[in-house]
Amino acid sequence: MITDILTYFKNKKWFRDRIEHIEEIPPRHARYTTEDVKLPQPLSRYLKEHHIKLYTHQYEALKHVRNNENVIITTPTASGKTLSFTLPVLEDLTNNKQDTALYIYPTKALANDQLKSLLNIDKEYDLEIYPEKYDGDTPKSKRPEIKRKSRLVITNPYELHLILPWHKQWQRFFENIKYIIIDEAHQYRGVFGSNMAFLIRRLKRICKYYGSNPQFIISTATLANPVEFSEKLTGLKFKIVDNNGSPSGKKYFMFFNPYALESKKKPSIHQDTLKLFNTYLKNDLQTICFEISRKMAEVIALRAKDRLKSEKPELCNKITAYRAGYTVDERKKIEDDLKSGKIKGIVTTNALELGINIGSLDSVIISGYPGTLISTWQQAGRAGRRNQESIITMLAFENPLDQYFMKHPEVFFNKTHEHAIIDLNNQQILRGHLKCAAYEIPLKLGEIESFGFDDEGIVIDEISDLETEGIVKYKDNQWVYNDIELLKQDKSPNFEVNLSDVRSEPYKVFNDHKFLEEMSEKQAFREAHENAVLIHNGETYLVRKLDIQERRVYVKKKNLNYYTQALKEVDVKLLKKEKEENIGDIKLSYGSLNVTEKYDRYNTITFSKISSSKKLNLPPLNFKTKGFWFTIPYDIRQHLEETLVTSEKFKDVFMGCLQGVENVMLSVAPFHVMCDTYDLGGVTKNMHEDTLNATIFIYDGFEGGVGLTNKAYKLFKDIVKMSYELVRDCDCDNGCPACIYSSQQQSDDKHLNKEGTLIILKHLYEIISNN
Structure with a gap:
């Protein structure tokens, strides 16, 4: 079936001209354990009655857990990770009737999905575990019974953060807790990950207070640094399970580029997505299409139905959208209909990227690179039953990273997965969690070191500051929470700490009196002026x-x-140089920076053209962060002055060339450190007061920094190489959104110069290649 559609594509010019590459991923045969598993009788019966044989990696995880070791399981989507961590938990809870377990999921939808299967097992085999979900949706009437009776509780980080101050109500549960499961752990990176790491340390303190010492089982998509990541997340040592024993059918991974051809009609990734989606459905391939926004998910589903009305009307009722905002019942029905085959085509956001059980499909469309390799392979993993062929199609946006992959598929398919970054030295994040910890249980001197896995004396400094400010008080050899104002209001500091942001208090958006959403201060200045x-x-x-x-x-x-686009001016001052190296004539440094971002005007854009530009009167955003910077050797500037023929002032031309380099590096750096493009910021100076040279700065876009540019500093050569290849291989003449234009679209691009940008990058690439 798949080979037929590939032949069809190759014979049709419209498809053929847009296909950049097809990668054949060979099938993988199942490898089952030959060991005698020796499970409790109810669980042996469950496996037998459901025709389940354990894969080698599932048994390996079971062995490690039985040996009282912490385990990180990092195998692909649909490899049976859930059974890998649930089987040892159920084994223990079946044998030991007092033991409890806590499952932590990043989303409510995943928690709901997991609860259903656990409830079925518990009821069918009379295990007396009484699994329950405890989050903001749990009815108040049901909560006391969960605390009293449930031995397996499923929650999310946000709810756990609010539960911990009330730990006395959970005494039975914490006294007996044996396992803490953290599923889809790759979601915990950057700011969210750093907050999660401190939340886990607070949870461990409470377990210790009640005399328990739980084992951790972490489940994640494939990472470049799984062991380092798990140890930073929890502060514990881990055994890794990464030798996947599950089967998979042959996959064809197709790169499809709507911008591969010059066209009088402006190319549209959304039109091409729609055409591919309908083509797969008409060829009887059950297809899931991942879109970048809720709106586009709805639009593509609606247009697909409209276009199929005349050609294949029987398919119209078998197409649906799926996104956040649907009720739990609506979602559940869609998931069940997809699993049973009643739905043939579904268009979704990344809401279905994570491990919700919807079965395996014939075809996946990924409309635009999702931002990380992890997300891409998670989405791609939705296709391919055990021995059945499947096809994955990734369409490219007209942005630098998407277009780079179209020209360099070998980088995409050969690259190890990204590093998940957790930084335990962000003082702003640390400060909030130390306050929460002191409120939950007084802090003792001997235990505060556990808050800084690789700290530099920062923890004791923060405690001292909190003591000086009167937020904590030292008495009886411990620090007790002492914020009189909050205590008067009967508020805990937990409500002040936002797990998704560094600066805790968000901006709230209202339409009349109706609350719409929350956003960070920087997002508000950028999108809600x-x-x-x-x-x-x-x-x-x-x-x-x-x-x-x-x-x-x-x-x-x-x-x-029309839409609007805020533009910003950035100034940066060097506070402390922490690392430095010379790469030929390039001086590369890393350290603390003071950044001032001023959103000073905005453009109104109608049909891709700027229709007006107006001033903004917003105060500057000032924050201390971490970043790397590098100087441009003087001979490169000299070469540009001799080579470039232009009527503009050379000072403006040179700035345009440097700006192009900064834009490209900001576009490709997220590929290496697994972050969103807005998590990083950049600024270019043709003569910076601290370096006395032309300098490009790339910095973490968060107060205190969260370790992103620290990793990028180490991968500087890889970032330069990819930046050079991206601009070199772009087919445009003078620069375009696929190469040197700003991916963040927040800088003035009027002096950008592709020729000069390429000259600088070529020189930089030659220097790093020879050193």
């Missing part, structure tokens, strides 16, 4: 007022045919 067009759930709103003092945004719903 006065007269900005804000898009929420596919609807457009005009921002009437940004109230900085009250941290509120007031909007009005309007149908608008």
